[in-house]
Amino acid sequence: MSEAALRQLCRERTGLHNLLVFDDIVVFREVYCEIAKAALPNNEILIIMTYFETPDQVKFYLREAGVNVDLYGKTGSLFVIDSVEQFFGTNPTDTLRFIELLNKKVRREGKKGVIAIIDMDAFFHLQDAGLEKYELEVPSGTAGGDAFLCLLCAYHRGNFERLDPATQKAITSRHSARAGI
Amino acid sequence: MATGIGYRILLVDDEEDVLYVFRRALEKYGYVVESFSSPEKALERFRANPKQYDLVVSDVRMPGMTGYELAQGVRKLNRRVKLMLVSAFDIDARVGEAFFPELRVSEVLTKPVAYKEICRAVERQLLSSSSSSSSSKAGQDV
Numbered sequence: 001m002s003e004a005a006l007r008q009l010c011r012e013r014t015g016l017h018n019l020l021v022f023d024d025i026v027v028f029r030e031v032y033c034e035i036a037k038a039a040l041p042n043n044e045i046l047i048i049m050t051y052f053e054t055p056d057q058v059k060f061y062l063r064e065a066g067v068n069v070d071l072y073g074k075t076g077s078l079f080v081i082d083s084v085e086q087f088f089g090t091n092p093t094d095t096l097r098f099i100e101l102l103n104k105k106v107r108r109e110g111k112k113g114v115i116a117i118i119d120m121d122a123f124f125h126l127q128d129a130g131l132e133k134y135e136l137e138v139p140s141g142t143a144g145g146d147a148f149l150c151l152l153c154a155y156h157r158g159n160f161e162r163l164d165p166a167t168q169k170a171i172t173s174r175h176s177a178r179a180g181i
Numbered sequence: 182m183a184t185g186i187g188y189r190i191l192l193v194d195d196e197e198d199v200l201y202v203f204r205r206a207l208e209k210y211g212y213v214v215e216s217f218s219s220p221e222k223a224l225e226r227f228r229a230n231p232k233q234y235d236l237v238v239s240d241v242r243m244p245g246m247t248g249y250e251l252a253q254g255v256r257k258l259n260r261r262v263k264l265m266l267v268s269a270f271d272i273d274a275r276v277g278e279a280f281f282p283e284l285r286v287s288e289v290l291t292k293p294v295a296y297k298e299i300c301r302a303v304e305r306q307l308l309s310s311s312s313s314s315s316s317s318k319a320g321q322d323v
Contacts, residue, residue, distance in 0.1 A: 052242055054269050082270060084272055125247060125276065156245075159244055162245070
């Protein structure tokens with residue numbers, strides 16, 4: 001991904017439902033670090049659902065990028081979660097419900113909005129795990145008031161291209177801003 | 182140290198540095214190791230001669246093909262080869278047991294794995310393989 005494309009993606013984090021197809025985990029890492037650096041000091045809530053890296057690894061790279069992980073974690077502004085645990089674990093949380101709860105928190109605590117970076121590669125973990133259904137169900141509304149909700153659905157190209165062309169097209173069309181396609 | 186002489190292992194991990202460390206460690210023990218960072222290429226290689234391998238060791242979360250999918254492909258070609266998975270995520274062992282029991286994965290190691298630990302695990306698998314006469318080394322049909 002070019003630096004210009006990455007900057008564009010970070011600017012467009014206030015879009016509603018964005019898509020990133022990355023070729024290398026390093027690109028994904030760069031994206032979540034850049035978004036964290038921009039969003040967290042701006043009083044936004046950031047959720048990172050990771051797949052290829054463990055939550056501890058993500059936190060390590062965030063710290064390396066200068067993000068105060070402990071502070072933002074304690075204040076409930078930063079959540080780093082394994083996406084397989086989230087979607088398919090023994091106590092899976094309904095992601096949409098989770099985001100709705102965060103929306104309430106946004107309104108209650110005067111935050112500016114919620115950004116969720118979701119590594120969708122978790123859906124390939126169990127094969128045919130309802131990826132399309134999920135993509136169609138995700139909300140495209142705002143959190144209410146001046147707050148916003150931004151979802152960034154990320155796919156490794158090696159997985160995205162396993163989808164048949166019609167599904168790729170359907171998923172792509174569900175997203176407002178796209179990078180790396 | 183050379184307990185692995187004669188055993189052939191297919192090693193798969195999309196992280197090149199992990200692959201390098203594991204390969205070097207296993208080769209020190211005398212194993213013949215073929216390593217791949219691409220699970221698709223690894224399966225292609227396995228398909229070319231499925232009876233050649235005694236053990237397949239694979240990472241779980243890889244782009245393009247998960248370790249479970251690789252294991253499914255391997256199992257279709259060889260019902261007796263030993264399968265071992267390696268993952269940094271505790272949940273992956275539970276997912277394997279719950280969703281892919283037919284794979285009969287012998288062991289799931291949790292990363293980070295010290296090189297001695299993987300060598301011990303491989304030795305465990307191959308010794309049990311020898312005792313049950315299930316390896317290709319023992320001349321069994323698949």
